[in-house]
Amino acid sequence: MSSSVQRELATVEVEGVSVSYDGAARAVDDVSVSVAAGSIVSLLGPSGCGKTSLLRAIAGLERPMGGSISIGGRVVSGPAAWVKPEHRSVGMVFQDGALFPHLTVAQNVEFGLNASHIKAGRSERANRVGELLELVDLAGLGARLPETLSGGQQQRVALARSLAPNPSVLLLDEPFSALDAGLRIHVRAEVARILREIGVTSIFVTHDQDEAFVLGDQVAVMRDGRVEQFGAPDELYRTPVSKWVARFVGEANFVPGRPSGEVGRVDTTLGSVAISGNALTERSGESIDVLVRPEQVTLSAGDTAEITAVEYYGHDVRYELLLADGTTLSARTHPDVLRQRGDRVAIAFDGSTSTAFVD
Structure with a gap:
């Protein structure tokens, strides 16, 4: 793509963020997490712990009731600030891929450019789509419809679409949960390779300890809306702060x-x-x-x-x-x-x- 759509890698700073859906119980309760530019952070925890709610708050899909969120040093959510999702330079891969069944693979990827309002010529857009399909190992499949692809291939299309506008931050919400065990391991390894190859700042939600440790440079273990412990995978495994964390990140x-x-x-x-x-x-x-x-x-x-x-x-x-x-x-x-x-x-x-x- 042209230099007009290039993005610098960004830090993500979450400070004292709380999210509530009914005005009472907090899905996210006073959470603070710092994500270094170019790193991958896994949000790990059981169902209902608040990890997806936190991810959605970073994306701008949920408005926190308190705290602040900064991306690349710019406050995108806070007491006196609110930046719409489409202006946060954030890409998101959803749990089910959310591909358009009537669009081809190439058209799905190009939609990422359309949604970001990036202006580029036809040949430039085609080149970008081709680069991304090659990156996710789907070169030559641009004319196919999503239904003709395997589950793992569909998730890689979703990843390519989210990367199309060169986002500063990539958010992934349990993207492998619908895949069978063998395919899940393969796709997880491929996604890990891609994220490290392009170096985009990424936040990855999962309830699977293996996924969190394989993908994350740092892992935030969440429980009941709070972060129980934040650190490198080996730190969490060797020196957990509580029995609960010890049991959750491995057999104890x-x-x-x-x-x-x-x-x-x-x-x-x-x-x-x-x-x-x-x-x-x-x-x-x-x-x-x-x-x-x-x-x-x-x-x-x-x-x-x-x-x-x-x-x-x-x-x-x-x-x-x-x-x-x-x-x-x-x-x-x-x-x-x-x-x-x-x-x-x-x-x-x-x-x-x-x-x-x-x-």
């Missing part, structure tokens, strides 16, 4: 323990565990729950626990374990040694650090 065992005589360590049935960046171990006498991920539980010959269930996945094996005191644990190990249900094993903690919580 919570092993009871007590402070050891050594500062920064907790004694558990799995042995002594180091607690990183946590002062709980200094509170003698407190009952502590230590987060142990299944992959941190090692199995060996012994008689500490009984295997009560085996789930073979090929790349790893998941075991359910029953300890003598009635405690249950899950473990994930390499499939080089495949144990059976009813086997007795010894268990231990295989991790340098963990996180502890006091109830």
Whole structure:
């Protein structure tokens, strides 16, 4: 496209935003999130947590009852400002793609230019459509109707349409939820490649932890309209701020323990565990729950626990374990040694650090 439609990558600043649909209950409750230019942020949470409402507020499809939203340093929503959706330089990919069934693939993509009121010549528009179809690996399919495409191809058309006017920010609302598992993984990888190739600032809504972690440079975990924790995927997984976050971003065992005589360590049935960046171990006498991920539980010959269930996945094996005191644990190990249900094993903690919580 011509330089007149080029967009600079933009930051997105959400400060104290609240959204309500009935004037009482808040779908989004005093949320603040900062999205760096060119980065991808995932909004992760269960259904009804407010993630889509927040996305729609950024797009201008919902008007917040409080707070402010800035895109590229310009306030687009606030007490004294309101910019219409079509003037925010924001592209949006909806959950169902929302393609026009009577338009061809090329015409659907070109509609993104029409909706943005971009003025360009016929050849320039055709070139832009061709570039985008090549970007999303649909070159040669411009004359097809959407109904002749697979679900994954349709979502890539929707992505191309949203990118047509070179938006400063791209918003994606659970774009893979209608796809079957195998196709979902493939399309997710393709979309991740495309977003990183073009470097557009993106905000992606999902309830799937794998999607959030694969796509997001940063992840905002939402619950009941609020952000429980915001950080890099490895930070959320290794050092969650609460048991709820720990369970939501991955399978979690919570092993009871007590402070050891050594500062920064907790004694558990799995042995002594180091607690990183946590002062709980200094509170003698407190009952502590230590987060142990299944992959941190090692199995060996012994008689500490009984295997009560085996789930073979090929790349790893998941075991359910029953300890003598009635405690249950899950473990994930390499499939080089495949144990059976009813086997007795010894268990231990295989991790340098963990996180502890006091109830």
